[in-house]
Amino acid sequence: MPNNLYDHIDYVLINEEQLQKRIQEIADDITAKHADHENILLICVLKGAIIFLADLTRALKRPHELEFMAISSYEGKGTVPGAVRLVMDLKQDISNKHVIVVEDIVDSGNTIKYMRGLLEARMPASIEVCSLLTKPSRREVEVDIDYVGFEVPDEFVVGYGLDFDELYRNLSFIGVLKPEFIPSH
């Protein structure tokens, strides 16, 4: 494996400037929609969304809190396709909060469907989903996304929080991996 991860990138799909511009627009939408709310809570789904969260939180002009959750998919023999499980829960009650779930990408939709069900049962004041990317061509379940950054094609995208085998999260852009680095190619 070459030392320089940039050598693994086929092409840049969304550059840093485009990302930052769109994130500010999303933050402005959230700021406007929640202009009357004091108790806004951003819930970041680990780990992919951390970079997006870090920029989104600084672009938001309303006071808000941050929380983190970790979800994992079940893999292997005998598991139900699309099943996910909670790996790390919130540290606080959300019953009076305006919750915004922050994701890096909605792919099959299974993670967000699970998150919505779990959080809705805890009776927040409101619940919305904000995802930097959406890949509708891979959807397995229907999900509502309230704020979307970009729709991406069915390519293996990495960078800006998104990984392959835990690498590439630190790239400041969204890129497409070269075919030779894509599993099963």
Ligand code: PRP
């Ligand atoms: C990715 C991404 C979303 C989820 C979306 O997480 O961050 O949470 O997959 O996929 P879905 O719509 O098909 O459920 P991943 O499990 O790769 O973990 P990571 O965030 O730690 O990279």
